[in-house]
Amino acid sequence: MEGDFIKINKWLLPLSWLYGLGVWFRNLLFDTGAIKSRSFDVPVISVGNITVGGSGKTPHVEYLIRLLHDKVKVAVLSRGYKRKSHGYQLARKETTMLEIGDEPYQMHKKFKDIHVAVDSNRCKGIETLLNSPETKDTQLVLLDDAYQHRYVKPGLNILLVDYHRLIIYDKLLPAGRLREPKEGKNRADIVIITKCPKDLKPMNFRVLQRAMALFPFQQLYFTTIDHSPLEPLFPEGKEAPKAEQLPNVLLVTGIASPEQMIKDLSGKCKNITPMRFSDHHLFTASDIEAINLAYRMMEKPAIVITTEKDATRLETMAGLADEVRKNTYVQPIRISFMLDEEQKFNNYITDYVRKHQRNSQMAESTHDNCTASGDSAGNRSRTIGF
Numbered sequence: 001m002e003g004d005f006i007k008i009n010k011w012l013l014p015l016s017w018l019y020g021l022g023v024w025f026r027n028l029l030f031d032t033g034a035i036k037s038r039s040f041d042v043p044v045i046s047v048g049n050i051t052v053g054g055s056g057k058t059p060h061v062e063y064l065i066r067l068l069h070d071k072v073k074v075a076v077l078s079r080g081y082k083r084k085s086h087g088y089q090l091a092r093k094e095t096t097m098l099e100i101g102d103e104p105y106q107m108h109k110k111f112k113d114i115h116v117a118v119d120s121n122r123c124k125g126i127e128t129l130l131n132s133p134e135t136k137d138t139q140l141v142l143l144d145d146a147y148q149h150r151y152v153k154p155g156l157n158i159l160l161v162d163y164h165r166l167i168i169y170d171k172l173l174p175a176g177r178l179r180e181p182k183e184g185k186n187r188a189d190i191v192i193i194t195k196c197p198k199d200l201k202p203m204n205f206r207v208l209q210r211a212m213a214l215f216p217f218q219q220l221y222f223t224t225i226d227h228s229p230l231e232p233l234f235p236e237g238k239e240a241p242k243a244e245q246l247p248n249v250l251l252v253t254g255i256a257s258p259e260q261m262i263k264d265l266s267g268k269c270k271n272i273t274p275m276r277f278s279d280h281h282l283f284t285a286s287d288i289e290a291i292n293l294a295y296r297m298m299e300k301p302a303i304v305i306t307t308e309k310d311a312t313r314l315e316t317m318a319g320l321a322d323e324v325r326k327n328t329y330v331q332p333i334r335i336s337f338m339l340d341e342e343q344k345f346n347n348y349i350t351d352y353v354r355k356h357q358r359n360s361q362m363a364e365s366t367h368d369n370c371t372a373s374g375d376s377a378g379n380r381s382r383t384i385g386f
Contacts, residue, residue, distance in 0.1 A: 005164040005259055012175040020172045023180045030150045037153035038123050042130065043072075043140045043356045045349070046154035048147025050167060050184045052177045053256030053279065055160040056194040058103050058309065059335045060223070061144050065111050067346055072353060073115070073137045077125045078104045078144035080118030082280045088128050090135065091116040102280060102312045103144065109312075122152045140353055147187075148179055155356050156349070159188035161212075163196045164260065168211050185214070190348070192221045195260050196338060205339065221345055222338040227264065230329040233311050236322075240329050243268055247301040250294055254281035254310050261331070265305065273298060281313070288319040295324050304328040 029035040045064065049055040061076060068074055080089065080101035091100050091108040100108070100118045108116040115135045119125030122143060129135045143154060161167055167185065170176040185191060191214060205222065214220055230240035241247065246269035251262065254277035266272050275294055277287065295304060304327055306314060311330045314320075320328070337345055 005162075005257065006166075006170050006176070008171050009175045013171065016172040016175040019174070020181060023172070027150075027180065027184070035151075037150055039153045039155075040126055040130070040141070042138060043156070043353045044126070044143060044152065044154040045140070045156045045158065045352075046143040046146045046149075046152070047158045047160065048143075048145045049160045049162075050147060050179050050182070051162060051165055051170065052173065052179060053162075053165070055162040055165070056223070056225070056335065057145055057160060058106065059225070059333055060158070060160060060192065060194070061142055062107060062110070063335055064142055064349065065107070065114060067349060068140060068353065069111060069114055071350070072139040072357075074111075074140050074142060075115035075117065075129050075135060075138040076104065076107055076142045076144055077122060077129065077146075078116075078118050079120050079122075079146075080104055081145075082282065083118060085118075088117065088119040088125055090132070091118075097312045097316070102309050105312045106308050122146055122149050126152065139357065147184075156190070156352050157188050158190045158192065159185055161185075161191060161193050162257065163193050164257070166193075166208075166211070168213075185212070188218060190219045190221065190345075192223055194223050194225075194335070196222050196224045198224050200338070219345075219348065221341055223335040224338055225260070225264070226334050226336050228332040228334060230305065230331060233306065233315060233328045233330050234325045236326055237328065238326050241303065246270075247303060248298050249273065250275060250291070250298060250302060250304045252291060252304055252306045252310060252314070253277065254283075254313065255279055255307055261307070271299070280309075283313055283317050285319055288317055292319075292321045292324055295321070295327075302327065305331050308332055 030037060047057055047061050049057065065074055078101065083101040084098040089100050091104060095108065097105040104116050104118055115129065115138060117125060117129055126141055129138045129141065143152065146152065147157070147159060165177060167178060167182040170178050172178045172181065191212060193208060209220060212220060227243065229243065232238065232240060249265055249269045249272045251265060251272055252275045253261065256279040258274065258276055262272060262274055273294065275291065295302065304324060306328065308330055336342070
């Protein structure tokens with residue numbers, strides 16, 4: 001059921017109140033214009049959440065890439081969480097996961113015809129994308145996980161809400177998982193409830209629509225996760241078993257919310273042994289030994305399954321036993337829209353990109369974090385082919 005993964009630490013609620021006061025004051029500064037948000041002359045779509053932990057950002061950004069990459073030159077800009085580099089970094093052929101972070105690296109490997117860059121200062125990152133000789137052909141910027149980064153004013157704001165962690169039932173940090181009050185949803189143009197069970201009834205959708213209490217101008221969609229066939233992680237890997245013929249499974253995850261994946265796999269295999277690490281966990285030699293030991297202890301036949309994000313961090317690790325390498329598989333996922341609303345969503349996105357293919361000159365910012373560069377992209381003309 002919705003909200004079933006939410007845990008509230010009630011004894012921390014006083015701290016949540018203090019945290020909320022700080023967030024409220026920050027948002028007030030942006031809402032009143034005391035701190036400036038900045039617009040750009042290309043379409044900018046932000047995809048993010050107001051909850052700590054995974055809400056399905058990467059597969060939704062990948063959906064947008066698939067929708068738009070053959071129509072416009074797409075650039076994805078992310079913070080690059082837990083990367084080992086600083087400042088602006090553009091993904092190139094020789095770029096490693098440690099330089100840009102696991103999620104940007106995943107997209108860089110999958111989509112060769114787009115630009116992928118990271119910069120914690122999103123204004124500076126967009127400026128560099130638009131002015132650098134390597135990336136000045138950018139016609140659309142997808143901001144990954146930037147809902148709270150209000151120094152950039154996106155043309156389209158997409159808020160993701162995990163079905164199992166609905167913001168209407170959650171509390172602010174540290175008692176709950178909310179980064180800001182649930183009223184933050186009011187900034188969104190589109191709200192998507194993600195990771196929905198495939199068997200939701202019409203009544204469930206109506207209840208959720210009322211509970212979210214969106215404004216008339218906001219659009220609400222529901223998506224669910226589709227699992228693609230397993231793929232061997234390593235070149236020496238054996239042919240992947242069919243989804244309906246899975247043996248015992250060691251599930252290795254370093255993601256925020258593996259519960260849904262555990263549920264999905266539990267009905268497809270004999271036994272599942274979850275091995276959980278923290279989100280974006282950088283595997284160590286001792287972790288690799290623990291994986292080897294866990295696999296060795298399992299009843300055979302057995303396989304190891306991991307996520308695409310974790311695969312970017314596991315594939316370069318030394319020390320995995322030969323049998324583990326031969327039997328480790330990646331579970332690719334995609335999202336699909338429910339209620340037959342995929343085309344409605346697609347049309348909304350493509351219409352926005354078409355209508356905003358050239359915005360006015362970049363608005364000047366008065367805040368140090370978004371100081372305008374001398375080389376404005378405001379007069380550059382762009383043509384988008386639909």
